[in-house]
Amino acid sequence: MSLEPEDAAAAIEARHAEKMRKKQAAQAKIMADKTREKGLLIVHTGKGKGKTSAALGMVVRAIGHGMKVGVVQFVKGAMQTGEARVFAAFPDNVEFKPMGEGFTWDTQDRARDIAAARRAWDEVQRMIADPAYHMVLADEMNIALRYDYLPLDEVLAVLAAKPAMKHVIVTGRNAPEALIDAADLVTDMTMVKHPFRAGVKAQAGIEF
Amino acid sequence: MSLEPEDAAAAIEARHAEKMRKKQAAQAKIMADKTREKGLLIVHTGKGKGKTSAALGMVVRAIGHGMKVGVVQFVKGAMQTGEARVFAAFPDNVEFKPMGEGFTWDTQDRARDIAAARRAWDEVQRMIADPAYHMVLADEMNIALRYDYLPLDEVLAVLAAKPAMKHVIVTGRNAPEALIDAADLVTDMTMVKHPFRAGVKAQAGIEF
Numbered sequence: 001m002s003l004e005p006e007d008a009a010a011a012i013e014a015r016h017a018e019k020m021r022k023k024q025a026a027q028a029k030i031m032a033d034k035t036r037e038k039g040l041l042i043v044h045t046g047k048g049k050g051k052t053s054a055a056l057g058m059v060v061r062a063i064g065h066g067m068k069v070g071v072v073q074f075v076k077g078a079m080q081t082g083e084a085r086v087f088a089a090f091p092d093n094v095e096f097k098p099m100g101e102g103f104t105w106d107t108q109d110r111a112r113d114i115a116a117a118r119r120a121w122d123e124v125q126r127m128i129a130d131p132a133y134h135m136v137l138a139d140e141m142n143i144a145l146r147y148d149y150l151p152l153d154e155v156l157a158v159l160a161a162k163p164a165m166k167h168v169i170v171t172g173r174n175a176p177e178a179l180i181d182a183a184d185l186v187t188d189m190t191m192v193k194h195p196f197r198a199g200v201k202a203q204a205g206i207e208f
Numbered sequence: 209m210s211l212e213p214e215d216a217a218a219a220i221e222a223r224h225a226e227k228m229r230k231k232q233a234a235q236a237k238i239m240a241d242k243t244r245e246k247g248l249l250i251v252h253t254g255k256g257k258g259k260t261s262a263a264l265g266m267v268v269r270a271i272g273h274g275m276k277v278g279v280v281q282f283v284k285g286a287m288q289t290g291e292a293r294v295f296a297a298f299p300d301n302v303e304f305k306p307m308g309e310g311f312t313w314d315t316q317d318r319a320r321d322i323a324a325a326r327r328a329w330d331e332v333q334r335m336i337a338d339p340a341y342h343m344v345l346a347d348e349m350n351i352a353l354r355y356d357y358l359p360l361d362e363v364l365a366v367l368a369a370k371p372a373m374k375h376v377i378v379t380g381r382n383a384p385e386a387l388i389d390a391a392d393l394v395t396d397m398t399m400v401k402h403p404f405r406a407g408v409k410a411q412a413g414i415e416f
Contacts (some may be wrong), residue, residue: 057261081267
């Protein structure tokens with residue numbers, strides 16, 4: 001049995017409309033349950049690209065809503081000139097602290113790395129404690145935790161005690177399990193394909 | 209049959225020389241390619257958060273470098289007031305086209321959705337063709353591909369023929385395999401934990 005073309009088209013239309021009705025109902029049900037607002041502890045981890053970029057996207061959204069955001073960079077180079085210039089256009093909304101000067105793969109001085117991580121963490125703590133900030137980004141802090149440059153217990157205690165409405169974003173590979181357990185929102189950026197593997201170098205607008 | 213010792217030695221030499229030539233050629237190719245710059249086709253897919261945010265982060269980096277970026281939104285709500293306000297601060301660098309008005313879960317009209325997707329895709333094509341743009345973001349275009357609102361073959365052909373130095377970012381769940389195959393950089397945002405599951409609603413600075 002075959003349908004006339006217009007009947008077939010009508011059937012496709014009807015199926016689509018039914019599917020969308022179900023989706024809409026499901027979506028409405030989900031959203032009806034979501035009544036709570038709270039400051040989120042957000043973790044972006046994984047080996048893929050986009051951990052810092054996605055945090056940066058959230059910072060931009062927050063800026064757009066007139067919020068004040070503190071950005072602390074634990075590793076030099078993760079955030080660079082590109083975003084710094086955009087932050088500079090919103091001096092009342094963003095305080096950007098590049099603290100990773102002494103902490104790169106080139107240093108082989110553990111004591112110096114620990115001191116740099118401590119200074120960065122002190123900035124994060126100050127911003128978490130200061131009610132003026134709505135959001136704090138601890139960019140690449142997972143790296144400092146991974147190398148035990150910061151005591152995990154201390155970091156977890158500070159995050160657990162953060163003001164209820166403050167958003168804190170922590171990025172970097174190898175997020176500790178205990179941080180993932182404590183977080184509200186965790187995304188693992190999984191590398192599917194990376195242009196470095198095809199010999200393409202880091203480029204403005206993409207990596208920095 | 210066995211070779212004379214000197215022939216066997218010559219064969220080993222020849223194999224070694226051939227192997228070294230290949231190694232050297234491969235190494236030279238890698239080194240030569242390391243200086244390569246090219247416009248990337250970037251795909252952010254997966255069920256986790258951060259697909260649009262990470263694209264937004266790249267847009268911010270590009271803006272910071274003085275590039276011109278075109279942003280086309282296929283689905284209403286994926287980008288909202290937050291980022292629009294930041295874009296508005298850089299009118300010479302960003303053209304933001306929210307084209308998803310007729311394309312949300314609320315519409316139950318397939319023909320209208322297809323027309324909306326087509327209008328958005330026409331904008332993307334215009335920006336890809338226009339040398340003024342360094343980067344084009346087709347936000348949530350994967351959704352339009354997923355529902356066959358746009359012909360995949362046409363999209364792939366346009367992307368394959370894009371100007372060599374132009375970056376194109378396509379976001380959204382369920383990226384078609386053929387798009388992933390064609391892309392230079394693919395990240396799958398994997399959901400580890402999502403606050404909606406704990407009853408927390410969408411919040412300014414995070415989702416919009």
